[in-house]
Amino acid sequence: MAAPRSFLWSRRIFLTLLTAFVLLPVYVMVSSSLKPLEDVSGTFQWIPSNPTVRPYVDIWETVPLADYFVNSLVVAGAATVCSVTIAVFAAYAVSRYAFRGRRIFTVTVLSTQMFPGILFLLPLFLIYVNIGNATGIALFGSRGGLVLTYLTFSLPFSIWMLIGYFDSVPRDLDEAAKVDGCGPLGALFRVLVPAAVPGIVAVAVYAFMTAWGEVLFASVMTDDTTRTLAVGLQGYATQNDVYWNQVMAASLVVSLPVVAGFLLLQRYLVTGLTAGAVK
Amino acid sequence: MTLTAAPGAGERTTRKDSPGAAPRTRRSGRLRRIGLPYLLLLPALILELLVHLVPMVIGIVVSFKELTQFHIRAWDAAPWAGLDNYALAVDFHAPVGEALLNSFLTTCLFTLLSVGSCWLLGVAAAVFLQEDFRGRGFLRTVFLVPYALPVYAAVITWAFMFQRDNGLINHVLHDRLGLTDSPPFWLIGDNSFVTLLVVSVWKGWPFAFLIIMAGLQNIPREIYEAAALDGAGTWQQIRRITLPSLRPVNQVLVLVLFLWTFNDFNTPFVLFGRAAPEAADLISLHIHQSSFQTWNFGAGSAMSVLLLLFLLVVTGGYLWLTSRGRQATDA
Numbered sequence: 001m002a003a004p005r006s007f008l009w010s011r012r013i014f015l016t017l018l019t020a021f022v023l024l025p026v027y028v029m030v031s032s033s034l035k036p037l038e039d040v041s042g043t044f045q046w047i048p049s050n051p052t053v054r055p056y057v058d059i060w061e062t063v064p065l066a067d068y069f070v071n072s073l074v075v076a077g078a079a080t081v082c083s084v085t086i087a088v089f090a091a092y093a094v095s096r097y098a099f100r101g102r103r104i105f106t107v108t109v110l111s112t113q114m115f116p117g118i119l120f121l122l123p124l125f126l127i128y129v130n131i132g133n134a135t136g137i138a139l140f141g142s143r144g145g146l147v148l149t150y151l152t153f154s155l156p157f158s159i160w161m162l163i164g165y166f167d168s169v170p171r172d173l174d175e176a177a178k179v180d181g182c183g184p185l186g187a188l189f190r191v192l193v194p195a196a197v198p199g200i201v202a203v204a205v206y207a208f209m210t211a212w213g214e215v216l217f218a219s220v221m222t223d224d225t226t227r228t229l230a231v232g233l234q235g236y237a238t239q240n241d242v243y244w245n246q247v248m249a250a251s252l253v254v255s256l257p258v259v260a261g262f263l264l265l266q267r268y269l270v271t272g273l274t275a276g277a278v279k
Numbered sequence: 280m281t282l283t284a285a286p287g288a289g290e291r292t293t294r295k296d297s298p299g300a301a302p303r304t305r306r307s308g309r310l311r312r313i314g315l316p317y318l319l320l321l322p323a324l325i326l327e328l329l330v331h332l333v334p335m336v337i338g339i340v341v342s343f344k345e346l347t348q349f350h351i352r353a354w355d356a357a358p359w360a361g362l363d364n365y366a367l368a369v370d371f372h373a374p375v376g377e378a379l380l381n382s383f384l385t386t387c388l389f390t391l392l393s394v395g396s397c398w399l400l401g402v403a404a405a406v407f408l409q410e411d412f413r414g415r416g417f418l419r420t421v422f423l424v425p426y427a428l429p430v431y432a433a434v435i436t437w438a439f440m441f442q443r444d445n446g447l448i449n450h451v452l453h454d455r456l457g458l459t460d461s462p463p464f465w466l467i468g469d470n471s472f473v474t475l476l477v478v479s480v481w482k483g484w485p486f487a488f489l490i491i492m493a494g495l496q497n498i499p500r501e502i503y504e505a506a507a508l509d510g511a512g513t514w515q516q517i518r519r520i521t522l523p524s525l526r527p528v529n530q531v532l533v534l535v536l537f538l539w540t541f542n543d544f545n546t547p548f549v550l551f552g553r554a555a556p557e558a559a560d561l562i563s564l565h566i567h568q569s570s571f572q573t574w575n576f577g578a579g580s581a582m583s584v585l586l587l588l589f590l591l592v593v594t595g596g597y598l599w600l601t602s603r604g605r606q607a608t609d610a
Contacts, residue, residue, distance in 0.1 A: 003513045004512060004513055006514070010407075014403055014407060015404070015408075018403075018404060019418065022421055022425055022481070022485075023421065025433060025437055025440065025481070028436055028439065028440055028447055032439065040439075040445060044445055044449075044450035085322075086322045086323050089319040089323070090319060090320050090322075090323035092319055093315075093316040093319035093320050094320075097319075099316040102316075105320060105324075111594075112327065112332075114591075114594055115590075116563055116587060116590065117542060118542075118544060118586075119580075119583040119586070119587055120334045120335070120338070122338065122570060122579065123338045123341065126337060127329070130354075148326070148329070152327065155326060213431065215545040215548055216545065216548065216563075216567070219548075233431055233435060244439050247435055248439065251431075251432035251435055252432075254432055255428050255432045258428070258429060262423065262426075263423065263427065266419075266423055270489065274493040274496045
């Protein structure tokens with residue numbers, strides 16, 4: 001049945017306005033990154049009057065952006081891999097085994113989602129410093145400490161979502177695999193994991209983005225050598241001047257990997273959310 | 280959509296070997312069977328303990344201590360303060376308590392407006408994109424861009440747009456449209472609340488869109504077809520079928536949006552720096568600022584614990600209300 005005119009017009013107007021709203025900052029980012037410093041410091045220009053790619057060269061010099069990039073990549077990558085692996089095991093246990101404390105576990109994990117990050121900041125700082133003093137393992141200021149922190153940010157959501165996903169896979173399947181001679185882990189990796197690929201991809205994307213975008217802990221728990229992009233981008237502002245063209249160029253450069261990855265995998269995300277979280 | 284991926288992959292296995300056909304006893308001992316789920320949970324448990332539960336306990340302990348920068352290396356040796364930190368935080372006639380109360384009220388209003396707007400935009404966009412039309416896939420991708428952009432990159436761009444002298448917003452409002460006598464400040468003063476709201480909604484609504492889109496996948500097409508046969512128009516179908524079907528999804532979504540928005544630190548921090556203007560002083564940033572500027576960690580922890588208690592009560596109440604509602608509809 002064809003939709004009425006009123007619907008079609010509402011849809012057209014709403015979607016046009018929303019698209020403009022969404023893309024406005026992206027346009028500003030791209031166009032400003034192609035302007036010389038004088039132009040971004042003066043009145044805003046929609047179209048760069050003296051387009052230049054100079055900012056894209058300068059960003060690597062003004063701050064050690066490449067180092068920050070590596071730090072972010074290592075931290076977010078490690079957090080993602082660990083978070084997904086741990087979540088797969090935990091979700092498998094919750095979804096397939098009846099054991100004492102199962103409900104308490106899920107409720108506790110889920111409720112950590114609502115704790116304000118600020119509550120953990122000082123205690124984690126104290127814990128990391130004290131572990132460092134006691135054992136010599138430098139957690140504070142290290143990439144490892146940040147990985148540890150970030151992987152628990154995404155862990156509750158990942159576990160929750162994968163439980164939903166594993167629950168949607170019929171039990172008969174992994175039972176059958178066990179009958180065929182697979183151990184519990186064999187059943188997990190041969191039956192459940194392949195069947196839950198969209199959910200696992202969705203969870204990995206979420207974990208990576210969480211780590212890549214986190215600011216609070218990165219700003220407190222990193223030093224000059226472990227600084228991530230989240231903090232590094234502040235380096236383009238000096239006492240007297242903000243290199244807005246470089247800020248925009250750097251923002252674009254650090255956004256590209258996540259946005260590209262995200263948009264490539266977004267189909268999985270909706271599928272994963274449908275089966276895992278939204279039921 | 281490839282919604283059938285999960286069951287499809289499984290069916291093959293089912294057909295190959297029907298379950299329970301050959302009950303073969305496995306050699307794995309009873310103890311291993313019982314221990315296995317705990318073993319699987321162990322990494323998650325240790326991490327949750329180390330990074331969530333232990334810090335929470337420490338946070339609560341610290342909130343009863345007089346912890347300043349002098350004791351930070353041996354925090355357990357800091358003297359007890361009893362309820363002093365809490366008394367300081369809730370003394371609304373004194374500067375500290377008054378600032379906390381203001382920041383709390385600001386956060387409440389901000390959260391209400393932000394979550395409401397995110398939800399409205401998310402529902403509208405998802406409903407308008409439910410039917411297939413030319414450009415649908417493109418728009419769906421575009422709408423997820425704010426969600427995919429790292430928060431600092433996105434927010435820093437907004438901060439640039441809201442600059443007084445060289446930003447886009449004032450260029451349009453003042454230079455082009457002439458709506459203001461002089462270019463207004465957006466990142467300090469009362470306007471900063473609006474600034475924060477715009478940025479927060481821009482960044483937050485795609486998540487609502489994403490979740491609602493996923494929720495819409497679960498509504499069977501047949502219901503719409505049946506309704507159309509009964510003479511229900513498009514608008515009526517949206518009101519009678521789409522929106523009511525989204526109820527369980529909305530209940531979770533609103534809660535998650537509420538918690539994220541209420542606890543948001545990143546947006547005001549990147550937008551305004553360490554100290555936000557009073558009109559946009561969200562509670563996370565406020566607590567961070569009062570702990571790390573005055574080095575009074577005890578008071579900061581007391582504020583965090585109060586915030587946590589508030590969230591517990593609100594979340595608990597909300598879950599109770601919605602689960603009661605669900606039981607009523609189920610019955």
